[in-house]
Amino acid sequence: MTHINEKNKVDVLSVSFDNVTLFDMQHNINQFFNTQQHQNMFIVTANPEIVYYAFHHKSYQQLINKADFVIPDGIGVVLASRILKTPLKDRVPGIELMESCLDIANYKQQKVFLLGAEDSIVQQAQHNIEQQYPNIEIASHHGYIELDDEIVAKRIQDFQPDYVFVGMGYPKQEQWIAKHQHAFNQTLFMGVGGAIEVFSGTKKRAPMLMRRLNLEWVYRLLIDWKRIGRMAVIPKYLFSVLKSQNMFKRKHV
Template structure:
């Protein structure tokens, strides 16, 4: 079931349902990609038709940001729950571990993907880490060839939005991967460089506030959360919300 929030068609799933669907995609012998939009994505997609099309063309569109969940409520089409990209990624690692599958990590600063991979293998010894590459590259085709040569089943693409989403849409089917996920800064979390908010903050929908407390320089990005809520309220007020659920 899809729910439209400010032009983006989200899958209305719980974390468990998303994990089940992700496992199904990972089992299929063809390429799929997953996106995890937050309020910044929604604002960027308004200005960038290509980005909007890439998001809506994904096999799974999961609401990563609490601002997306609040916007859905304002619009009168509430989502079941927030499904953070890091949690979906963790569920897919568990699935890949059972399958004894192959993982490739693409993105972040030099050395981060390697450390993230090392830590992932400590927790999921059944996974084969078939390759890593940092996100500081200019030749997209050269990186594509490296990824394809590694023959991954699961590919984490952590280049930041909209670069990672456009990369998956453009090159993903040529990588040989079954499933690619755009995950922003998640490799830094897996590598231990960035700490997630305590669980009580997460449950209250205040993970953004915890990040802001730890990284005050993010204030400009966090300011986009209320802007999205204002846009949702404006759309509801003028009766312009046509997405609903289907």
Template sequence: MAFSTVSVMDIPFIKATSQEFLAQLQQDIDHQQNRFIVTANPEIVLYARDHPDYKKLILGADYITPDGIGIIKASQALKQPLPERVTGYDTMMALLDKANQQHLKVYLVGAKPEVMAKVVEKIQHNYPGIELSGYHDGYFKDDQAIVADIAAKQPQLVFAGLGYPKQEQWIQANLSKTKAIWMGVGGSFDVLSGLTKRAPKFWQDLHLEWFYRFLKEPTRFKRMLAIPKFMWLIRK
């Protein structure tokens, strides 16, 4: 299934619900397709606008999903509404469920060592059907050993939580090592580990997850400024 797309500041977002997207990913897994997923929020769109090399890189992805209410609001303002947010965290969790049921091989790269240790513990406890092929925290200088390990283990799902633009650059450089679903998951490992709390459903339903995160982490203020700047540019 080829999804139609909606262009927001020259970034083509898939026009699909989370369920439709997951159904497509299941087909991709079944047919051993190599897929590169970018989960893009307003920060990433603005970064791509200012960094042509990064923009070119993410335009080469198979799927760009609207991870952020700002993208949905922008599509509505452009009179081409996207159906809903398709977040990196929710997609990763749904894929972990699939991996657990289907005994898929999963590889994890990213986050702080203590975060990755907690993530591994949770996966081994909550998802006994997953074959955890390997994992490494995001604090590496040379990734040759990690890449060689991925090539040897041939996982079907690779999650990179290195933050943008590094995670997308790393995925693009290593896509050829195994036929897998490759996805940049940003700070999702922090949430999965339990060390960072995700906004309660009440805040998510009000589309105020970003504000909840700001209240919990006031140091994010500078990053939060991306949202009003993004919407101002869309209105222009």
């Protein structure tokens, strides 16, 4: 699809972000479904880990840069854009964008498919969404599948969803979307990471005050010390951002 802010892009380590707010994305999604078309919408929710991974894996970088929207899911991306003197308006948390999609789906009585997490977790997430959004028709499948598993892909296709939320973690979730989206019509695809666990109730979001202070990452670390290994990428990411800024300055001296 062609989206409405094609020229309003911000480059962070060669990942091309759309300079949008959550409200902008709600408008874009409504506009997408209000216009009859055969094309799909592919949304990438990119945090610093994804950006750093893409910086070192060019094929993945090219894949996500072909998406219809790449949104800044994390304060680290917004801070990097400010360091690079091309500030993004705001972070757009993937979980909140998914909630916005569910609000729209509930209003329009649409169909949602969840692909990801363990079987018991995705089933619980499906149940919770059914309770909270009674006008949505929803189905699900666990995320422990191979990229070329055509049986699951065909099951999802037969369901004819309006939304497919893929929670397999990067890069697999975006690779799955890129491989299979051609078989669908006017469907919104989004990689949602651990959002399915949040909707299942097995993971909690940070208290509202910490979210407003952009400290949700601290809360995640406090409740799950296994994340400390993943957090090690942050200083490497920031170093790469600072290095890219210095290279840009040298080019323009």
